[in-house]
C-alpha cells in the first residue's frame with residue numbers, strides 16, 4: 001500500500017459527491033491508502049489568486065504543511081485539475097523565493113505550522129501513470145472497456161502552463177489520458193476540444209461564451225462518435241454535464257447527449273465496480289450508453 | 304542531417320478554392336528553425352507560398368504561425384523541438400496560419416482586422432499626468448521594472464491565435480491588447496488608470512471574459528504572460544479602484560473571497576447568486592438579477608437534486624471546515640489583508656532562488672526552508 005496525503009477538494013464533496021465516492025472505491029484496488037486532509041481549505045480555484053496572491057499562497061501553504069505532517073505519506077494527491085493548477089501556482093512562488101516563503105510561514109507559525117519547500121503534489125491522473133504505472137493498471141483490469149469510445153477532456157489547469165506543471169519529455173503529462181483509456185481497454189476518441197477550456201470560469205461573467213465553449217467541445221466529441229467523455233476535473237464536469245442542456249441550446253445542437261465521467265469512475269468500471277456504486281446515476285446527463293455497455297460486458301464476464 | 308516533412312496548409316481566398324495541404328521534404332539540422340525549412344520550400348519548390356518574415360531572430364514579430372498545433376514564432380522554433388509534438392511520432396511538422404484571424408494567403412493572416420484593431424482599442428499610449436515636468440518624471444524603480452514584462456511584447460499575435468475565450472467570443476479584447484493595457488495601468492506616469500480600468504471592466508467582452516485558460520502564457524515567445532497581466536488588471540480594478548462592473552466580474556471574485564473566508568470551503572450553490580449581486584442562498588438577500596439567473600438554472604438544480612447529486616439541505620447549508628480550522632482561515636485573511644501593501648511575488652522579476660532548479664521535481668526530503 002502506498003500512503004498518500006489526499007486532498008479531495010470542495011466540489012467533490014459538494015456538487016459532485018460521486019467523484020469523491022468513486023475515488024474512495026478505486027483507491028484500495030490500486031494500492032493507495034488515502035489519508036484525507038479534512039482540515040485543508042479551498043485552493044481558491046484561480047479566482048482567489050487574482051484577488052490576492054499572498055492570501056492564496058498562505059491558504060495553500062497551510063494545506064501543504066498539513067500534508068507534510070501526515071506520517072509516512074509518499075506524496076500528496078488531488079482529484080481536481082483546478083486544484084492541481086491553483087496549488088502548483090502557489091507552490092511555484094513558495095518554492096522559488098526564500099523570503100516570500102518566510103513571510104508565509106510567519107503567518108502559519110501562529111498555528112504551529114510550517115511549509116517546507118518541495119512538496120510533491122499530483123493529480124490522480126499523474127499518479128496513475130507515474131506511480132502506479134500503466135502496466136500495473138492494465139494487470140488490474142477485470143472488465144476491459146472493450147468497444148467503449150472515450151474522449152479525453154483534461155481541463156486547462158492540468159495541461160498549462162507546461163513549465164509550472166513540469167510537463168516535459170520525461171513526464172509528458174498532457175498525453176496521459178489516452179494512455180490510461182487504452183490501458184483500461186477502451187478506444188480513444190481524438191477530437192478538437194480535449195485540451196481546451198470548458199468555459200466554467202466565465203459562466204457568471206459571459207454566459208454566452210462560456211456555454212458556447214462547453215457546447216462546442218461536446219458537439220465535436222459527438223461528431224467524432226464518442227460514447228462518453230472522461231475528465232479529471234470536477235469543475236469541467238459542472239459545465240460539461242450539469243450545464244449540458246443549456247450548452248446544447250447555446251450551440252443549437254438539440255441532439256446532444258454526451259455522458260461525462262469522472263476519471264475515477266472510468267477506472268472503477270474497468271476494475272469491476274458497478275456503475276451504480278460509482279454514482280453514475282447521479283449525473284445530469286444519464287450515462288445510458290456507458291451503463292448499457294457495462295451491463296452487457298460486466299454481465300457477461302464473471303468478475 | 305535528418306529529413307523533415309513539412310505539411311503546409313495552403314489557402315488563397317481570392318481563387319475561391321477550398322484550403323488544401325501541400326507536403327515537402329527538407330533536410331535540416333535538428334537545431335535549425337522551422338522558418339529555415341519554410342524558406343527553403345519557398346526558394347526551391349514553390350515561390351508562391353505566402354509567408355511573412357523579416358528579422359529571423361525573434362524581434363520583429365512577423366512569423367507567428369501554428370507549428371504542430373502550437374502557436375509561436377517559426378524563426379525561434381527548432382525543428383527538433385517541433386517534431387516532439389508530432390501526433391504520430393514521425394518527423395512531420397504540420398504548419399498552419401494563426402487562428403482567430405482571417406487568412407490573407409497561406410501562412411499570412413490579417414493582423415489589422417483583429418490584432419491591431421484590438422490593441423488600438425485600449426488607447427496604447429501614455430496619457431501623461433499633468434503638469435508634465437520640465438525634465439523627467441521621477442518614479443520608483445520597481446514600478447517600471449514591473450511593466451517591462453509587458454513591454455517585451457513584439458506584437459506577433461501568437462497569444463491571440465489560440466486564445467480560447469476569443470474562439471468563443473470573437474469580440475473579446477484578448478490577451479495582447481490587455482497586456483498592453485497593463486503596460487499603462489502599471490505605469491505611475493499615466494494619469495488615467497481609473498478610466499482605463501472602468502472601460503475594460505464594463506466592456507461585456509473585456510477584462511472579465513478571459514477564462515483563465517493559460518493558452519497565452521504558453522504561446523508567448525517573449526514571456527509576457529498576458530494572463531498574469533489580466534489578473535493584475537482585475538486585482539487593481541476591484542481592490543484599488545473599487546470598480547463594480549456590470550459583468551459581475553468583481554462580484555464573482557468577491558463571492559469566492561467571502562465564502563472561503565467564512566467556510567474555508569466553497570459553497571458552489573452560493574457562487575451563482577452572490578456573483579449576480581445578492582448575498583447568496585444562505586444569506587437570504589437576493590438581487591433581482593440573481594433571482595432571474597437562479598430561475599434560469601433551476602431546472603438543472605432540480606434535476607441535480609432529483610438525481611441525488613446534491614440534497615436540498617446541502618444546497619442550503621454549505622459544507623464547512625471545523626470551527627478551529629475556520630478560525631485559522633480567518634486569521635490568515637486578517638493577517639494578509641491587514642498589510643499596508645499587497646505582498647506580491649513576480650517571478651519574472653525575482654527569478655528563482657539559486658539553490659533549486661524549479662524545473663525538476665523537487666524531492667520532499669529537502670529540508671531547506673524548514674527553519675525559514
Ligand code: SF4
Pocket residue numbers: 008009010011012041042043044045080082083086234235569
Ligand atoms: S479548486 Fe475547486 S475543487 Fe478544488 S478546492 Fe477549490 S473549489 Fe474545490
Ligand code: SF4
Pocket residue numbers: 081082154155156157158196197198199200201233235236514515516
Ligand atoms: S476546463 Fe474550465 S473548469 Fe476545467 S480547468 Fe479549464 S477552465 Fe477550469
Ligand code: SF4
Pocket residue numbers: 462465466467468469477478512513514515516517518519520529530533
Ligand atoms: S488566459 Fe485568457 S486571454 Fe489568455 S488565452 Fe486564455 S482566455 Fe485568452
Ligand code: SF4
Pocket residue numbers: 455456457458459460461462463478479482522523524525526527528529
Ligand atoms: S504577448 Fe507575446 S504572444 Fe502576444 S503578441 Fe506579444 S509577444 Fe506575441
Ligand code: FES
Pocket residue numbers: 356357358359360361362363364365366367376377378379
Ligand atoms: S522573423 Fe522576425 S520574429 Fe520571426
